[in-house]
Amino acid sequence: MTEVPTMEPLDIRHHPADDLLLDHASGALSAGMRAVVATHLELCPACQAQVAALRAVGGTLLDDEPAADMRDDALARVLARIDSPADPAAPRKANPPPPLPAGAVWPRALRDASATRWRWLGPGMRWSRVTLPDAPEANVFLLRIGPGKYLPPHTHTGTELTQIIYGRFHDGRALFGPGDFDLADGAVHHQPVVQDGSECICVAAVDGKLAFDGLIARWFGSLVAM
Template sequence: MLAMTVSAPVAPTRSKAGIQHHPFDEHLLALAAGTLPVGIRLVTLTHLELCRSCRDRVAMLEALGGVVLEDQPPAPMRDDALEKAFAAIDALDQEAPRPLKVAGPPPLPAGAVWPKALSHCSATRWRWLGPGMRWSRVSVPESPDANVFLLRIGAGKYLPQHTHEGVELTQVIYGHFHDGRELFGPGDFDMADGDVHHQPVVQDGSECICIAAVEGRLSFDGFIARWFGSLVGM
């Protein structure tokens, strides 16, 4: 099973000290430069909605990028560049508008807010993944292949131990979990890669809801966990 009962919490619940875990500066710089993959970008933007310090950091990086761009020598353009730009604009004007069908998020507990960054995305109903554990697939219109999902895990339950074949981003929007390294609470952001081998455990007292994006796959330790993970694209 993917979710099991823990006999005792692995760490004490932290005090209300605000957001403790943030993206690295290199990650925020990639966001400001527009080079992050779509799923990774959306989860990062979700963090920015909750974290003023990171919003301010990105604004500063964007301003610095503008200064650097102004100092660069002009780049030569093709003779037909302007003509092609106008042709692309005309093509957009001729396209029939497509109504945006957005399915609302699955029901969330009081205090959990659906991120504005995902307001144009659709999400499935909560689906059973294991005892005390549910998930919801998030579909991103501009990037159908983006692997973004919600996890809703009950108090005292945990994911199996795993590492990562790529990058996993997790943004907490409700509750707390401890993964053997740190304690994460509402607003906290975590990035894990192949150097991280962990087991997120939801703390006693409340369920935990996270938004996650995965580039690559998670590598679970057990056969059954790997099989279940493959069903949801983890």
């Protein structure tokens, strides 16, 4: 996917918690969650610095660990894997991202991902399925919701990470704008409402499902595997 110029600094007020940044720094996050956190890091110098500090601490701790025994052929095995031809079953070249409004930046963290065209979800609401090349099973998607529109009230059977790319919404807990990050789980019951003046575009990864209130909303959610 074609990269775009870097945006001006954003007024970011909502960030990943330190434990989530630590999981990202240590490689403990799933691929979908990692992509959303990485998207936030692209926009947030404060969290970039925090991750760098966490990695430095981790490197110091590793230096203090005793050396681990390795197989005699470890180096040869690594070199063989580097020289081996690409897996024919690996995902092909990524599809271009769906069109974004002027001022919206396609995340570099998703540059190798494939994304579908915008699909109808409801009046004033569209979505796009994002497929990560290293984890096609990850539940990652884009939401594009018009001003004044809203998702049905819902909670979560697992964890949902959301990164705002463009626009603003309020979910009853706080106002989220460009660059802001949100984590919601089964303890959160909310209804994101897009603020007047502009549509809102977010990238989200879900470990589990969104549990919508009402039969019709649950039926729509099942159609798009949310």
